[in-house]
Amino acid sequence: MNRTSLSRRAMLGLLAAPALLPGRGEAQTLPEVTSIPDALKGSGELRIATFGGTMQEVQKRAYFEPFEKLSGIKVRDFAGSDFTKIKAMVETGNVEWDLAQVSRGSVMNLQRRGEYFERIDYDIIDAGIPSVYRFEYGLEMLVWAQVMAYRTDAFRGAVPKGWAEFWDTKKFPGDRSLLGAGSGNNPELEFALMAAGVPPEQVYPMDLDKTFASYSKIKREVVKWWETGAVPTQLLTDREVVMTSVWNGRMAALQAAGVPAAISWNQGLLKRDCWAIPKGARNRAAAMKFIAYSTMAIPQARVAMLIPYGSVNDGSNEYIPESRQEVLPSSPAIKSQLLTYNYDWWVENRDAVVARFNRWLLT
Amino acid sequence: MSEAVAPALLAAPRAPGLNWRRAVPLLLVAPLLAFMLALYAAPVLAMLSRSLLEPAPTLAHYIELAGDEVFxxxxxxxxxxxxxxxxxTLLLGYPIALGMARARRLLPLILVIVLLPFWTSVLVRSYAWMVLLGRHGLVNEVLLALGxxxxxxxxxxxxxxxxxxMVHILLPYMILPIANALRQIDPSLARAAAGLGAGPFGVFRQVTLPLSMPGVMAGVLLVFVLSLGxxxxxxxxxxxxxxxxxxxxxxxxxxxxxxxxxTLSAVLLATALAIIALFQRVFGVGTAFRMSAR
Known part of the structure; x- marks a missing residue:
């Protein structure tokens, strides 16, 4: 699960920055926070580990720099957040990060083995964040989507909608790729189930027999079980596949480069990154204040304006222009088409799924 | 160097109890040896010991491995x-190594061509192959154009x-040791063989090839072990x-x-070590390194 993040870090690093970061003129329209409650002010420093790349640049502008000015707390950011490193830090008592960007799956996975994270103080968290993004040891702070993407020149104008059509190789002929189980990724069992006709709201808990029966129907057409975000977009660009699953942020760069490809949001997965405080972090009070600040409506909207990832705060939408909403997984029109990824199910079942996936694919 | 040491070094060959000729190379290797033991061997052993000691001393992981179809x-x-x-790599590399050994003026050029990919990251070279081998990549386009x-x-x-x-990425590891071995063959041996009536192929088969075998074995060993990982x-x-x-x-x-x-890592390491031991036993790979050390 951590490698998902690592791969996404690579992806973010590789994103074509000019296409995504608005120019100076547009940057001035970023909403600003003018004052914060005293409860979020403090002193000293805060060490934050992120996934690096373009995302880290965005995070600096969106909330690291404003937070420093408003709170009086100095932010030091590091690339290379990694849950196995947090495990080692906590076990050796040498905690170098006060706050880390990780996935909920990683947090819960470690938390099952011991005490690796601090509890979140929900008293100071903004009310605009729905309960689905809150959990005991972390708060989700970035929304992204794993969705279907297709070559718009492949099917004479026909638009594939939903996974049953992705599985329909007669109506939409051509090779495909899907996410595999390598590099810490979880294969997209949800898609296989929806392809078999299971309605999105009944996907969890997932029936493995049904899932793999569905996968078997498309095994021959899947020429690549990808494991890094660069691969599916490369395959689309090179016309190696006509359809694939992708991480939504990747597609913006592809479309900016003029590749005739588009996202089909319907039945995609709504995934998230979260903030978590490693157990025993020296500046955990400052970390809590920063979590509260960065998930407020305006700091969240600033991120969404700078990179095509969404906000966890329902209040952000009023700060984001209509045209921008069209590419954000958190905008109401898109979010309603997505299935909320269930980290709890995956933490419980991942080992069994990976073992079965390997067996299904290789033997 | 202090004066006290110098006479001792000079006197070394005559003092049978204190063999300085042997001790000096050992002393030279000692820092590296200590470095490798502390920072490489020890962590590797600690990691491998997990396969036998977690959660308690057990062979269960190895038993599981034997029945693991996926593995x-x-x-x-x-x-x-x-x-x-x-x-x-051997089939492609040997002729190139032969060319390098024979070439005089072209040698720098060939060397650059061989080494250039060597200095490029594996990631970049792999992506380059994605572009070349794609359905609409260069290879397919050329084959289509040629009908x-x-x-x-x-x-x-x-x-x-x-x-x-992988052949492309690993080719330098094959070419360089073979070319090295070939360049060390005394050219008069080939001339003598020719003078005794051997044709060009006979010279190659009976003189050049056997004498280049240490280089071939070193190259094969390097490529084999590297490709395992x-x-x-x-x-x-x-x-x-x-x-x-x-x-x-x-x-x-x-x-x-x-x-x-x-446990899986132990298998990988054991495979590599077994291959090295096999080569040592059958072909005496040490000769390859003895040759280049000369």
Whole structure:
């Protein structure tokens, strides 16, 4: 699960920055926070580990720099957040990060083995964040989507909608790729189930027999079980596949480069990154204040304006222009088409799924 | 150097109890040896011990391994890829090494051509092969233009793509030791063989080839051991079922199942060591390094 993040870090690093970061003129329209409650002010420093790349640049502008000015707390950011490193830090008592960007799956996975994270103080968290993004040891702070993407020149104008059509190789002929189980990724069992006709709201808990029966129907057409975000977009660009699953942020760069490809949001997965405080972090009070600040409506909207990832705060939408909403997984029109990824199910079942996936694919 | 040491060194050959000629090389190697033991051997052993000690002293992980269908499949796949790639680099590399040994003016040019890819990252070279081998890539376009194909052939995302890219990446490791061995062959030996009536092929088969064998063995060994651990290239250009042992290890590390990951790593290491031991036994690979040390 951590490698998902690592791969996404690579992806973010590789994103074509000019296409995504608005120019100076547009940057001035970023909403600003003018004052914060005293409860979020403090002193000293805060060490934050992120996934690096373009995302880290965005995070600096969106909330690291404003937070420093408003709170009086100095932010030091590091690339290379990694849950196995947090495990080692906590076990050796040498905690170098006060706050880390990780996935909920990683947090819960470690938390099952011991005490690796601090509890979140929900008293100071903004009310605009729905309960689905809150959990005991972390708060989700970035929304992204794993969705279907297709070559718009492949099917004479026909638009594939939903996974049953992705599985329909007669109506939409051509090779495909899907996410595999390598590099810490979880294969997209949800898609296989929806392809078999299971309605999105009944996907969890997932029936493995049904899932793999569905996968078997498309095994021959899947020429690549990808494991890094660069691969599916490369395959689309090179016309190696006509359809694939992708991480939504990747597609913006592809479309900016003029590749005739588009996202089909319907039945995609709504995934998230979260903030978590490693157990025993020296500046955990400052970390809590920063979590509260960065998930407020305006700091969240600033991120969404700078990179095509969404906000966890329902209040952000009023700060984001209509045209921008069209590419954000958190905008109401898109979010309603997505299935909320269930980290709890995956933490419980991942080992069994990976073992079965390997067996299904290789033997 | 202090004056007290110098006479001792000079006197060394005459003092049988204190063999300085032997001791000096050992002393020179000592810092590296200490470095390797502390920072390499010790962590590796600590990691491998997990396979026997977690959660309690046990052989369970190795027993599980023997019955693990996925492991057996991945292991045979890794081995067969390794053998193919080694043979491929040998067949392509030997003629180039021969050319390098014979070339005089062109040598710098050939050297640059051989080494240039060597200095490029594996990731970049793998992506380059994605572009070349694609359905609309250079290879297919050329074959189509020449009329050799009616429609694009699937090259990318196949085991063949992995093998081609790995051969390319590992070629320098084969060429350089062979070229080195070839250059050390006394040219008068070939002339003598020719003078005794051997044709060009006879000279090659009876003189050049046997004398270059230490280089060949060193190259084969290097390529074989290196290809056992490949990860990025098969992941990027390989087929949907091309899983290598290192991918399987990475998967278990991510699952925090470090005991089984260590077990798989132990198998990988044992395979490499077994190959080295086999080569040492059958071909006496040491000669390759003795030659270049001369």
């Amino acid at each position: 057996l499949k991945v292991f045979t796949n890794t081995l067969s890829t390794t053998v193919t790639v080694t043979l491929g 050799l194909l009616d429609r694009p052939m699937r090259l990318l995302n196949t085991p063949l793509a992995t093998q081609i890219a 490949f990860y990025i290239t098969p992941a990027l250009v390989g087929g949907p079922r091309d899983m290598t042992l290192s991918m399987l290890i990475a998967q278990r590390v991510e699952q925090l199942d470090w005991a089984y990951a260590a």
